[in-house]
Amino acid sequence: MNCPACNASMVAFAVPMRYREHVPEQSDHAALCPECLTLTAANGVDVSEEPRFDRISSAFPTTEAAAVPLALAVGLLDSLALHRSALEELLVDAESAGVDPLLVLDRLHAQGGVQPVFDLERRRHQLQQLLD
Structure with a gap:
């Protein structure tokens, strides 16, 4: 599956029932673009x-x-205002599974090659304030 925004090959994955409300069209499968997120x-x-x-x-x-919750959260970073409660839930679940989502975002930003439509560094700072 190719990204509708940048045509890169996307990472597709199954979405458990509890997270489907956070996926476009409430689909049981989602895809995240590794280039534009x-x-x-x-x-x-x-x-x-x-x-x-x-x-x-x-x-x-x-x-x-x-x-899965981290991928969905990354995909929803384009609008904190619209997705605030979803981001809180997804990031808490990722943390509960043993992942530091803010550290992953730092590394994602530092690795280069990622060109999201939003400012990843700024979103990371805003997420930190949201989670505190």
Whole structure:
């Protein structure tokens, strides 16, 4: 599946029922672009293989319990105002699974090659204030 925003190959993954309300179209599958961090529904995409979250960043967690909520949260960073409660829930779940989401965002920003439509460094600072 290619990204509708930048045409890069996306990372598709299954979304557990508890997180589907945070996915476009409340889909049971989502995809995150490793280049522009666009999140889309991945209806009809075969996700039978293990998702390659390491394509987003080598710092990205690989376990479903941590990777899925973090991937969804990263995909929702385009608008903190619209997605505030979802981000709080998803980031707390990622933390509960043993991941420091702010550290992952730092590494994602530092690695380069990622060009989201939003300022990743600024969003990271805003998320820190949100979580404090």
